[in-house]
Amino acid sequence: LPGRDRIQPRLTELIKIDTVNVPFVRGGRSFFSKREADQDLFVLYVRKGPDAPDEVLVDPHGLSPDHRVSVNFEDVSADGRLLAYGVRNGGEDEVTVRLMDVDSRRDLPDTLPRARYFGVALTADKSAVYYARLAREGPRMFRHAMGADPARDEEVFGEGYGPEKIPHDLPLRGRRGQVRRVGPTGRSRPQ
Amino acid sequence: VWARLAVPVRSEPVVIEQTLLTGYGGFNQSQLPGFSARAAFWIENGGVFALPSLRVCAYPLLDMLRYHRFLVAGYWVPEYGSAEDAAQFSVLRAYSPYHHVKPGERYPAVLFITGDGDTRVAPLHARKMAALLQASTGSDRPVLLHYDTKAGHSGGLPASKVIEDLTNEMRFLFWQLGMSPG
Numbered sequence: 186l187p188g189r190d191r192i193q194p195r196l197t198e199l200i201k202i203d204t205v206n207v208p209f210v211r212g213g214r215s216f217f218s219k220r221e222a223d224q225d226l227f228v229l230y231v232r233k234g235p236d237a238p239d240e241v242l243v244d245p246h247g248l249s250p251d252h253r254v255s256v257n258f259e260d261v262s263a264d265g266r267l268l269a270y271g272v273r274n275g276g277e278d279e280v281t282v283r284l285m286d287v288d289s290r291r292d293l294p295d296t297l298p299r300a301r302y303f304g305v306a307l308t309a310d311k312s313a314v315y316y317a318r319l320a321r322e323g324p325r326m327f328r329h330a331m332g333a334d335p336a337r338d339e340e341v342f343g344e345g346y347g348p349e350k351i352p353h354d355l356p357l358r359g360r361r362g363q364v365r366r367v368g369p370t371g372r373s374r375p376q
Numbered sequence: 377v378w379a380r381l382a383v384p385v386r387s388e389p390v391v392i393e394q395t396l397l398t399g400y401g402g403f404n405q406s407q408l409p410g411f412s413a414r415a416a417f418w419i420e421n422g423g424v425f426a427l428p429s430l431r432v433c434a435y436p437l438l439d440m441l442r443y444h445r446f447l448v449a450g451y452w453v454p455e456y457g458s459a460e461d462a463a464q465f466s467v468l469r470a471y472s473p474y475h476h477v478k479p480g481e482r483y484p485a486v487l488f489i490t491g492d493g494d495t496r497v498a499p500l501h502a503r504k505m506a507a508l509l510q511a512s513t514g515s516d517r518p519v520l521l522h523y524d525t526k527a528g529h530s531g532g533l534p535a536s537k538v539i540e541d542l543t544n545e546m547r548f549l550f551w552q553l554g555m556s557p558g
Contacts, residue, residue, distance in 0.1 A: 186547040191557035193543045195420070199413035200539050225534030252534035253526045275493030276528025278448075301448070319448065348451040 208232075209258075212265030214287075216242075216258060225252040229270060231287060242285065243270055259305035261287070267311045271302070282316070297335050315341070323348045394553045395424040403455055414542060421550075421558050435490050435529050438501040440472035441465070446498035474501075477508050482515035485552040487545065490521075493528030520548070 201222045208217035213234070218227040229243040248254040259269040259282055266287050271280030282297035282305055295314070297305070303317040303324060317326040325343035329335055396418050400407045407427060415425040441459040443449045457464035469475060486509060490502035506521040513519060522544065527533060533541070550557060 186544075186551050188547050188550050188557045189543060192417075192546050192550070193539065195557075196413060196417055196539050196542050196546070199416055200535055200542070220535065225536050251526075252536070253532070255532040255534075273530060273532050275526030276491060276530045276532045277493050277495045278528070278530050279495060319451075348448075 209261075210265075211261040211263060214261075214265035216261050216265075216268075218258065226255050227257075229256055229258060229268075231265075233265075242268060242287065242290065245272075248272070259302070260307050262307040262311050263309045264311075267307055269305050269307055269314065271305075282314075284314070293331070295329065295331055295333075295335070297329065317343070319348075394422065394549075394555055395426055396549065397426045399427055414545075417542075417546065418549075421555060423549075423553075423555065435494050435497050435499075436488070436501055436505070437497050438472075438505045439474040440468040441475065443498075443501070446500065447495060449498065474505055474508065477505075477512050479512045480514040481512065483509055483513040483517065483519065484515070485517040485548075486519045487548050488519075488521045489541075489545070491524035491527030493524070493526045493530075493532075496529040499523075517552070 203221050205219045206217055208215040215232045218229050220227045226245045230239045231242050232239050243256045245254055245256045253275050255273050257271045259271050261268050268285040268287050271282055273280045278301050279299045281299045284293040284295050301319040305316040307314055314329040317324055323346045326341050327338040328341050329338045418425050437443055444453055444458050459465045459468050488502040488506045490499040509519040
């Protein structure tokens with residue numbers, strides 16, 4: 186096919202730009218993802234005050250040689266000190282959820298296994314994670330206590346709901362986990 | 377969020393030669409206005425970009441009789457229906473793209489895009505549709521499958537790969553529509 190020499194440089198100009206996603210604030214800290222013009226993937230950052238420097242939380246460029254492993258925010262605790270982030274292979278819907286202590290940059294041993302998650306939320310006291318994921322029989326919501334075996338996480342909601350329903354806006358930060366809405370299948374739709 | 381575009385009305389007929397038509401409309405979701413490198417590049421090169429409120433896409437769902445049997449597609453029966461229901465079967469059969477391919481029909485050039493990383497819409501749809509069209513078409517236009525073992529519905533592509541893939545898509549369109557990049 187002709188035209189690569191003329192097409193690729195212009196598309197590179199249009200796509201290789203600095204891109205910053207809308208920050209969200211937890212405990213006075215701003216969290217955001219950013220991809221600079223010379224980067225392949227979005228990096229997760231924290232800024233601990235209005236004039237503080239951007240600090241890298243998770244840089245996925247070292248996670249795979251072909252840059253096909255990417256990361257995303259799942260949740261940050263109300264005090265801004267505990268991060269839950271997703272790790273995704275290629276264009277899969279499934280992610281593995283990891284937890285990180287924001288100040289030390291250390292991952293906690295708790296890892297939620299690769300699955301389709303519909304919301305991950307840390308409790309205000311950081312003692313537990315509520316999350317929903319798709320099980321064979323439909324959407325189910327679980328509570329993971331820090332340090333426990335994720336395979337034994339307690340199912341707290343979802344029984345009786347078939348696969349045509351997806352719970353969303355799941356747990357509210359600072360309160361006990363609760364389901365606000367149960368709607369028709371949303372995030373697993375074809376795009 | 378609602379947006380309305382003012383389109384000047386012309387009294388003389390407009391000749392549109394190279395139009396890229398794309399869209400989305402399902403699950404009570406539609407595409408909203410936003411910057412698109414694909415649209416910007418296309419328009420810069422004299423093409424017309426059209427976005428109706430419809431649903432066509434890469435990573436396509438094409439066999440509407442068996443779609444619900446693969447991956448998470450069983451969850452979409454409330455949206456599309458199921459061929460296992462006799463009344464719904466006839467509705468699905470009437471529009472299922474895979475079941476409307478006719479031997480000898482002079483099909484236009486087609487480029488299917490999918491990959492093994494699509495854990496939502498099974499990539500088998502694009503694979504078997506490409507094979508069926510290649511075997512059936514009566515024209516000399518190419519039917520191609522762009523296949524990536526890691527790409528899928530959830531994005532996750534590095535920027536360099538986005539550029540490479542979009543370059544190939546544009547080369548295909550320029551080639552088939554007789555355009556030359558400016």
